[in-house]
Amino acid sequence: MSLYKKSFLKLLDLSADEINGLITLAEKFKALKKNGVPHKLCEGKSVALIFEKTSTRTRCAFEVASNDLGIHPVYLSPECSQIGNKESIADTARVLGRMFDGIEYRGYGQEIVETLARYSGVPVWNGLTNESHPTQILADMMTIKERFGTVKGIKLVFMGNSMYNMGNSLMVGCAKLGVDFVACSPAGYFPCGDLTKICKAEAEKNGSTISFITDPFEAVKNADVIYTDVWVSLGEPDEAWAKRIKDLLPYRVTKELMDKASPDCVFMHCLPSFHDLKTNIGKSIFDKFGIDCMEVTDEVFESERSVVFDEAENRMHTIKAVMASSLCPEQTLDKI
Numbered sequence: 503m504s505l506y507k508k509s510f511l512k513l514l515d516l517s518a519d520e521i522n523g524l525i526t527l528a529e530k531f532k533a534l535k536k537n538g539v540p541h542k543l544c545e546g547k548s549v550a551l552i553f554e555k556t557s558t559r560t561r562c563a564f565e566v567a568s569n570d571l572g573i574h575p576v577y578l579s580p581e582c583s584q585i586g587n588k589e590s591i592a593d594t595a596r597v598l599g600r601m602f603d604g605i606e607y608r609g610y611g612q613e614i615v616e617t618l619a620r621y622s623g624v625p626v627w628n629g630l631t632n633e634s635h636p637t638q639i640l641a642d643m644m645t646i647k648e649r650f651g652t653v654k655g656i657k658l659v660f661m662g663n664s665m666y667n668m669g670n671s672l673m674v675g676c677a678k679l680g681v682d683f684v685a686c687s688p689a690g691y692f693p694c695g696d697l698t699k700i701c702k703a704e705a706e707k708n709g710s711t712i713s714f715i716t717d718p719f720e721a722v723k724n725a726d727v728i729y730t731d732v733w734v735s736l737g738e739p740d741e742a743w744a745k746r747i748k749d750l751l752p753y754r755v756t757k758e759l760m761d762k763a764s765p766d767c768v769f770m771h772c773l774p775s776f777h778d779l780k781t782n783i784g785k786s787i788f789d790k791f792g793i794d795c796m797e798v799t800d801e802v803f804e805s806e807r808s809v810v811f812d813e814a815e816n817r818m819h820t821i822k823a824v825m826a827s828s829l830c831p832e833q834t835l836d837k838i
């Protein structure tokens with residue numbers, strides 16, 4: 503595979519070989535880091551990290567991975583830059599493209615990362631848009647591979663609100679890599695028809711299936727992975743909570759649900775998660791609606807089956823693979 507000088511905007515743009523290649527490279531980086539072997543493959547490069555929305559994992563992953571690769575990262579927030587307010591995305595792209603070797607973007611519409619890539623002339627990496635969260639899916643697939651030795655043939659059930667970026671991106675990642683994907687949601691919360699059609703065709707090519715099921719206990723039969731995400735996404739209004747809680751409460755991941763899946767089934771979540779009352783939002787939801795957890799119980803989150811912190815760590819190794827693949831020629835990567 504060669505992703506040299508290429509952007510990473512959405513998983514649909516990549517072949518299965520390219521996605522698997524990135525996971526293999528991330529595994530190599532993880533081993534190097536664990537063994538204390540320096541791997542500053544991109545010494546002298548600089549990257550811009552644009553965050554129009556908040557982040558813990560993605561920002562830290564890009565910054566730590568940059569440091570490990572010898573890259574200088576520059577963080578740009580809406581408060582400290584002209585982006586969007588005084589300067590268009592196309593103009594910003596042309597400015598940053600003259601100074602940086604790569605640009606990461608987290609924020610709003612997918613068209614923004616596409617515009618940055620079109621106008622900047624340097625690789626652009628999607629750190630989350632309204633439609634897509636591709637670096638998260640790389641980390642998830644790496645985590646599944648670590649747990650089961652393979653991703654092909656695994657059954658993954660996404661529980662809850664599957665109509666947004668996480669449900670959509672997991673469906674694409676599963677279709678590309680031959681994972682059986684089940685979206686388990688109430689009517690009205692499933693991924694959109696156009697993307698589903700594309701993913702069904704891709705899954706068929708790769709020997710897997712895409713299904714939509716409304717009954718949680720039916721959906722988790724023989725599941726190897728139960729995955730969920732928060733019920734209200736970044737940037738949605740607070741008023742969304744009441745309806746989401748009413749609609750999605752039956753889709754909370756509980757021990758009873760985990761017990762109906764395969765005996766080796768793991769619990770996954772991209773994080774952050776509302777599994778207890780130790781967050782401001784968790785406490786405010788408890789005060790208003792009287793529930794002490796949302797998409798997952800604390801019991802499942804803290805259980806042996808939970809691999810959520812492996813996923814979080816793997817964000818860094820996979821993001822490192824994405825940046826290195828875009829910034830280094832193949833010969834450089836072949837040496838590690």
Ligand code: CP
Pocket residue numbers: 556557558559560561630638772773774
């Ligand atoms: N999973 C994820 O994207 O985490 P952050 O929002 O903390 O970056």
